[in-house]
Amino acid sequence: MTLPRQSQAALPADLADVRRKLEQLAAEQRVPELIELVLGLLIQLRDKNTALSAKLASALRELYGRKSQKLSTEQLMLLFGELGAEAPQGTADPSPSPQPGQGVVPQPSEPPKPPRGRGGRAPLPAHLPRETRVVPVPEEERTCPQCGAEKKCIGHRTSEVLEFVPAQFRVIEEQREKLACPRCPEQGVTTADSEKVMDRGRPGPGLLASIIVEKFEDSMPLYRQAQQYARFGVSLSPSTLGDWSAFALDVLAPVAERIEERVLGSCYLRADDTGMRVLDRDHPAGVKRGHIWAFVGADLVAFLYAPDWRAKHPAELLQSFTGYLQGDGYAGYGAMLRGDDRGEAIVPEERRLGCGMHIRAKFEKAAKGGDARAAVALSYFKAIYRIEAACKDEALSAEARWTRRQELSLALVDELYQWVHELHLGLVPGTPLYVATQYAINQEAAWRRCFTEGRFEIDNGEVERQLRRVALGRKNYLFAGSDKGAQRLAIGYTIFGSCRMHGANPLAWATDVIGRLQAGWPRKRLDELLPDAWASSARTAPTAGDPDAT
Incomplete structure (x- = not known):
């Protein structure tokens, strides 16, 4: 069956070419090749539509949605529920049970949440200036209604009122002393120097x-x-x-x-x-x-x-810098050269550190876009950051933090990247999860470098x-x-x-x-x-x- 001539003329040029190719294959009875061609076109359209839908959802979320990257354990469990799977092994609680002789330091699985309900008032700061105001009982209530005797003060019931006294401008008239010798007028006048901080202006410091x-x-x-x-x-x-x-x-x-x-x-x-x-x-x-x-x-x-x-x-700015530089995936870091265009790299690859927050943010974006598979990566990040928080709470030294990372964090990083590499091969290019896994792979070496020394942070959060x-x-x-x-x-x-x-x-x-x-x-x-x-x-x-x- 062929389309009417008007319908053929109304087709765009690219679709008209496709139509001619399909009619040629049909006329030559090359049905398998025709099917493969149609399926290939449909797959391209599907992938493009998926990528565009994800971009639209991402744009709407950026415009109207919540900006925080924090995901609670309950939110992760909901995403895993959509996948019909349980949380990956080892991510619900990052600390394995210590075995005798291993010296593994246990980690808290989740910081306790504060109890709900009304809390007491916080005390007012002690450094605030205070004044006492005595409030007397009204005159008509100062006598006993039964015997008519005057009541005696037996104490005070004290309460605090926090008041605000508005700031005020103050004019300081500067009178600089002038000295002169009455006997030697030829010596002139000695005038005190001004203490103003601005010679031709009136503002004080x-x-x-x-x-x-x-x-x-x-x-x-x-x-x-x-x-x-x-x-x-x-x-x-x-x-x-x-x-x-x-x-x-x-x-x-x-x-x-x-x-x-x-x-x-x-x-x-x-x-x-x-x-x-x-x-x-x-x-x-x-x-x-x-x-x-x-x-x-x-x-x-x-x-x-x-x-x-x-x-x-x-x-x-960094011409004399010889240390480690931590940042995101900005390509300009690799293009920074010492001296002229023929100089060496200021920050070679082996001295560049990645940022866990930038990697996590892209998985968080994919999760908010509706791709529940991103919850797997987020669960690993949650476990890794819980270990980092415990190190800071315990005020560990750089050496002790490095030891803790070797014992607990590196295994989670290895599992995370094994999952990322396996998943990336089957993802549709252009989708948020594909972008997240690709960025994670590109930054893998730089981010792993953060765990090599305890003085390094694992992200650029500050x-x-x-x-x-x-x-x-x-x-x-x-x-x-x-x-x-x-x-x-x-x-x-x-x-x-x-x-x-x-x-x-x-x-x-x-x-x-x-x-x-x-x-x-x-x-x-x-x-x-x-x-x-x-x-x-x-x-x-x-x-x-x-x-x-x-």
């Missing part, structure tokens, strides 16, 4: 610190800060606040540079980046996509701005947490006004990210350090102002006669 803390820690754009100050009766334009913020960051730039030196000079470095919209008059769209790189090392974090995503920018602050701020202020503005953003995230790592109060730190730097703090003693040292010990500012003062 506390106000400068508040502006940058609210922007970088609280992600509050400058125009919102101007609105907030207006409620206190002080009119400050966003442009003025911008000038003051830039001044404060320029003052703190030497501290950020020293943090960068410490971080990039460490032997174990963790890195990742995130995009940043930057206004650019030379760009056809008027705005370009820059990148903020985050590097964690030496218990500090350094943020650095790059105008694009090319590998030459991190390569310029960098990811630091970059969240950048992402939150980006949603509020939307873009940087220029490359210079983006560089100042990197300074702010560097100093306050490092404060956060060591629990230093960012407002107290910035107020103190701005004042000290503007008072002539010696540059060779910058390490004493870094957040880790500042949080652990008290320092004194150099006196006027200190020979180290600059």
Whole structure:
């Protein structure tokens, strides 16, 4: 049976060619070849439809769904129920029962969940200022209704009220003393130096610190800060606040540079980046996509701005780096060369470490897309991370953590990758589970390297947490006004990210350090102002006669 001529003419060119081929095979009675051709076309369409459906579901989940990667044991059991299988051997409880003489340290199978129900009130912090307010009994109730005698005070019933006293601006009038000799007028007048931190501006160190803390820690754009100050009766334009913020960051730039030196000079470095919209008059769209790189090392974090995503920018920073670098599957790491284009690789493959969070995230994405087979990988990750959590809870040394990983973790990693390699061969290319297994295979050697030393983490989680602050701020202020503005953003995230790592109060730190730097703090003693040292010990500012003062 042939189609009417109109139907044939309406066919697209590619389908018309297919039709002619099928008619040729049918005319030649080559039925097996015709069937194989039709089946091949159907398989291609099915695979393409499966991949597109998965991409659509993934896009909808990214737009509306939950972002957390955490999956409870109950969720994993539901996924295994869809598979009609039980959890893989060894993943429900990562710790085998210790045998006599083996010295295996048992691990908790699951941290206990807090009991549900209303808990008691947490006590108010003891450091808060307190005042006592005596509330008297009303006058009409101070006499006994039975005998008419006046009641005596036998004590007080005490309760606490937590009150908030709004912040307030304060004007400090600086009167600098002037001295002159009444007998020697030719000697002129001696005037005390100003203690202002900004020569041609009026903000004090506390106000400068508040502006940058609210922007970088609280992600509050400058125009919102101007609105907030207006409620206190002080009119400050966003442009003025911008000038003051830039001044404060320029003052703190030497501290950020020293943090960068410490971080990039460490032997174990963790890195990742995130995009940043930057206004650019030379760009056809008027705005370009820059990148903020985050590097964690030496218990500090350094943020650095790059105008694009090319590998030459991190390569310029890492020219003297000779340690281990941990990151995701960014191809630019392998393209970073020392010196010119003919130089050696800055971070060769044997010194690159993978990230378990990036591998797990792709399986988690496949599971949320409805592929229950991803639950197998997630169960292994859950067991491995439970061992890591126990190591941190017990505050194990690097050597002890390495031993624990050899005893418990490596067997799980081996089982996980055996399952990944077997499953990958039968998956449809382009589906989320195929992408997850392919990424896991590509990162296998780098991730296994994380287990070779106890000082290495098995993921890049600290960098990811630091970059969240950048992402939150980006949603509020939307873009940087220029490359210079983006560089100042990197300074702010560097100093306050490092404060956060060591629990230093960012407002107290910035107020103190701005004042000290503007008072002539010696540059060779910058390490004493870094957040880790500042949080652990008290320092004194150099006196006027200190020979180290600059």
